Amino acid sequence: MTLSKPAWGVNMKKRILAAVMIFILLIPFINTKASADSAPKPSVVVKIKELENENYYVTLLSEKESTGPWSSSKDYYPVYGSREIWEKFNSYSDSDGYYFVGYFSDCSKNDTFRCTSTRRAGSKSSSTFPSTTALS
Numbered sequence: 001m002t003l004s005k006p007a008w009g010v011n012m013k014k015r016i017l018a019a020v021m022i023f024i025l026l027i028p029f030i031n032t033k034a035s036a037d038s039a040p041k042p043s044v045v046v047k048i049k050e051l052e053n054e055n056y057y058v059t060l061l062s063e064k065e066s067t068g069p070w071s072s073s074k075d076y077y078p079v080y081g082s083r084e085i086w087e088k089f090n091s092y093s094d095s096d097g098y099y100f101v102g103y104f105s106d107c108s109k110n111d112t113f114r115c116t117s118t119r120r121a122g123s124k125s126s127s128t129f130p131s132t133t134a135l136s
Contacts, residue, residue, distance in 0.1 A: 043116035048107055048127075057085045057106050058113040058127045061098035072099040081106070085130065092126065100126070 044060060065072045080086050080102060089100045107113050107127075 041116060043114065045115075046113040048111045048113065051111065054129065055106075055108045056127050056129045057082075057089075057104050059089050059100060059104035060113075060115050061092075061094055061126050062101050063096075063098055065099050066101065072101050080104075082130075089126065094126075 046058060048056075048058065062072075074090070076083055076086055076090075081104065085104060086102070089104055090102075092100055103115065105113050105115075
């Protein structure tokens with residue numbers, strides 16, 4: 001009985017051709033650029049004057065229930081900051097129908113309120129002092 005040599009030449013050609021085809025198909029993915037939204041974002045900066053040495057918090061009220069990553073949720077999360085201050089802003093009922101959308105900032109140290117990377121069309125500011133129950 002004689003054994004014949006396997007036809008390695010044909011199988012090897014198929015393997016090389018398959019590898020070349022896979023490489024050609026993967027070429028578009030090798031040099032892919034990453035893109036990011038780096039355009040300027042709408043922002044609001046409020047400079048507060050004549051409240052030096054006072055403790056106070058500032059927020060923007062929105063005419064929409066949701067704006068950017070913020071919404072007028074009735075749920076408090078510790079990441080928001082002081083629960084007491086959040087509850088003051090959240091319980092506020094604006095006469096023009098504006099909403100507290102969860103974002104506020106302690107402006108006691110730098111007298112500046114910054115709200116960046118959100119859409120704040122149609123908004124107005126509100127502030128509160130920890131020692132009072134009123135909002136202004």
